[in-house]
Amino acid sequence: MVKVAHVQLSSCCGCLISLTDTYEKLLEILNSIELVYCQTLIDVREIKECDVALVEGSVCLEDHHALEVAKEVREKAKIVVALGACAAFGGLTRYCKGNQLPKPVNSSFSPLTEVIKVDYSIPGCPPSPEAIYSFIKALLNNDEAYLKPYKLLAEMPEVCGCDLLYKVVNKELCMGCGTCSASCPTRAITMVDGRPVVDPVLCIKCGLCSFQCPRILYPSLLEEIE
Amino acid sequence: MDPFGKYLKAVSARSTLKEVLKKAQDGGIVSTLFIYALENNILDGVVVADKEDEFLPKPKVATTPEEVIEAAGTKYSVCPNIAEIKKAAREYGCEKIGVVGTPCQIRAVRKAMKYPVGFRGVNIEFLIGIFCMENFPYNGLRVIVEELCGVKMEDVVKLDIGKGKFWVYTRWGETKTVKLKETHPYEQSSCHVCTDYTAELADVSTGSVGSPDGWSTVFIRTVKGKEIFSEAVENGYFEIKSIETVKPGLDLVKKLSLTKKEKNMKEIEHRKELGLPVPVKL
């Protein structure tokens, strides 16, 4: 049995909902894991020693409790996964700037990846149930080839729709497939003249578009078709 | 170098549907397979490349044979088909989606299928790839048609590439051509790092090269591709010839595929030398 903890920092719980949204597949996963900590689903107060911690949410630097939780997760889990945009890249909380009651000083939010060493980052707001399921399966099977893109992502806390310009369009790599546009949860990306145009007002820095772009990264396991 | 990628079978084929043949680019393989799949509930929606006025390509979700036929024929300009796959699932409620695309687009969908992080509930059932040597930005295409061939975009009814030439057919029944060599400056530069000619990751790939006019060369690559294609043949949707019996046959496809691969591998190396990024293969 693989011991799994779900830890929520500054987040909306949408990533956990997405995980449970795998319906009967969740039961399949639950057969091979033991959920040792998850405040939403089970009554365990202390983070337990575990093999995998799925952490959602960013870290409020003015909230010492949150910082301690982040440190504790790193100590207690063998593998730490930043689940979703907030933990991985800050997501929506990149735009926080404080001055709201009842805690007007809570103003600075950093992705978990900037606070502790994270092993895998999964983009998305939220990541789809299917993707979370495949990720956990690959983790259980030790499928390193499949996990590699998520591993690389853990080293890149700064993402934005602008990545498409910097890394693809500006580098004569964009061939106009439109995958980035389809993946965006806020419809921030419109294809104009066969190129993505990102509305910065709509971008919530979830990292999906650049993760999905086949011209940034293409795992060779995809070449295997049956 | 492997020219074609994996495949189970290659044939030369042509649709038996008259309405398709009237509008199709070559043997009407793409449109006919989609029509067969829609009629038999194998798919309930397909993403195709339709066009607006002046041959401007526009992706579209088609759910009926009529809509598939409307979108038949090649548009030699970028058409972001993959941008519509989520729309097919969400707005059209399609549960079994088919997609046609150039090799790069088929690669993109394979990635989205294997890593469906932003694609909740998007079920891609069937991929048809079309051969592709290069593509053009829309205004590149416009220069080729209007300046090099002297035809107004609004008068174009069909475009084709073949026998070393770019062909323009007008609604007045005229045919104009320009040597392919003269169109090179108008290619989109991102095509120059592409090393897939025959849509190697599709379920079924098809193109004109290798088969006689009006016929298509077809690679059946996956088990699913084989099932759907064979059923369509059994139900009389296609005429089939063995690829060994047609001229010029697979040798020409192989030659063109290797030419593309070698040329673009060189470009990739060149860009690396210049310190420019190239697509990262893991």
Ligand SMILES: Cc1cc2nc3c(=O)[nH]c(=O)nc-3n(C[C@H](O)[C@H](O)[C@H](O)COP(=O)(O)OP(=O)(O)OC[C@H]3O[C@@H](n4cnc5c(N)ncnc54)[C@H](O)[C@@H]3O)c2cc1C
């Ligand atoms: C840019 C480009 C370059 C090509 N280069 C070659 C080549 O070098 N050698 C070769 O043999 N064949 C090439 N083809 C493929 C060929 O032109 C035909 O599309 C193919 O043979 C299918 O013909 P058909 O009669 O079976 O399909 P049809 O029944 O006519 O259907 C064609 C389908 O292709 C889709 N489509 C059209 N334009 C685009 C586009 N721009 N992007 C995505 N989908 C599109 C349409 O939606 C339609 O569903 C190219 C196609 C494109 C788009």
Ligand code: SF4
């Ligand atoms: S543009 Fe869209 S997909 Fe890309 S990071 Fe922003 S919100 Fe996410």
Ligand code: SF4
């Ligand atoms: S996914 Fe990448 S290659 Fe495709 S349109 Fe977007 S930026 Fe361009």
Ligand code: SF4
């Ligand atoms: S040459 Fe390659 S990159 Fe360019 S349109 Fe064709 S398949 Fe896409």
